[in-house]
Amino acid sequence: MIDLKPSRLSVVRQCTLLRLKRSGVYYRPMPENVANLTLMRLIDVQPLETPYYGSRQMTRHFRRLGHEVGRK
Known part of the structure; x- marks a missing residue:
């Protein structure tokens, strides 16, 4: 959905257009111990x-x- 590689639209702009929070794009859940x-x-x-x-x-x-x- 979000392209993290350098492209014509920055990650900030992509998140704005999709109405997503930028922190959610970078979040990686940790497995439970x-x-x-x-x-x-x-x-x-x-x-x-x-x-x-x-x-x-x-x-x-x-x-x-x-x-x-x-x-x-």
Whole structure:
């Protein structure tokens, strides 16, 4: 969609015409690390086993499992 190589239209002008933010053109998403993916999987599964756990109990549970987590 946007041509980053030197052309007749600058990147700024292309973004203006397409109503895009220039920062979005250069943004490259970073992949999630393995620790985050593991924790997200646990967070998805645990409420199915103990739906009555609140945020404080979930925090204690994950800390008992050895994960460094905060309540939020």
